[in-house]
Amino acid sequence: MTFSEQLTNWYLPNKRDLPWRNTQDPYKIWLSEIILQQTRIEQGLSYYYTFVEKYPTVADLAAAELDAVLKDWEGLGYYSRARNLHFTANSVMDSLNGKFPNSYEELLKLKGVGTYTAAAISSFASKEKRAVVDGNVYRVLGRLYNIEDPIDANPGKKRYQEIADDLISDKYPDLHNQAIMEFGATHCTKHKPKCETCIFQKQCLAFQKNTIDSRPVKKKKNKIQNRYLNFYHIADQNNFLIQQRTDKGIWFQLYQLPLHESLDKRGFDNHIPNLELLGDFEIFSIHPDRNLIHLLSHQKLHIRFWKIEVKELKKIEQHQLVSLADPVAKAFPKPISEFLQNQLKPKLFQK
DNA sequence: AAGCCGGGGTT
């Protein structure tokens, strides 16, 4: 029995029932794959339901405003995925007559679709023989073959892809791809893999050599940068101010409260808002509200919110007025949306 | 090749 046959024999009785496994519509499979990039299935599931419900076809997605798509993506992270999603929906409408591609080569041309996603969609939607290599596959193959090449360097990536290409089934590439990822996600897990009951135990080189916990190999460690952000909640009795982020970097094109970024911890500790930069408001009060630390994969954000009450708010350049009663019309980064949600709650229930 | 891009879960 081939490896692929063993694998799919394990998969069929052990697979989870996931909604994107019950369709061959390349558009819906594409939605699921973009949502699930670097994202756990449990986290992405509700977003998938939202998107197939609100945008059942690629035409619906293309017709939506980018701001609306970003709003539906709010909280999921890696927001370039949402921008590329919207861009690609429009390019499919304009250049492909609204017919979503299902071949590897055509999919690879789409913005936001790389080798993994093109292999996944083409195998699931049209049974093209293209082997997926994602985090699960790196782990499963890294252990089976006890591979020492790092997965984050080109030689290793090439070798893993070659092995995956060699193992995939001719007749059931779709099942094979689903199976190897499911096996990595639920059986050959990073922590406490179920080696005792593993069907591949006898052929697993890492199990024989006792290197399970150090496979796959990765060389890079990410360092994190400290940043110090002051957000101003500037409000009169009815409205407050927001602005759109236009600088390249984190949270591009999302909305936020007016921001002053301190250069270092000392500047942050000594910072006091200077509203002259924003306009001539009659100020009733300024005081610091809450402090928090928000962790990104590569940055540690030290955040202080300031509450600033003014007599009468005016619209100023590069900013928008938003009703205090309805603060969530735009997409905000997680810490901002959380702060705004808190503002809505009655003070009785605040800590 | 290396760095950038989120938020959340697990150990």
Next chain:
DNA sequence: AACCCAGGCTT
């Protein structure tokens, strides 16, 4: 605190 998650893009 470190690592990872159905990765891809930019430099």
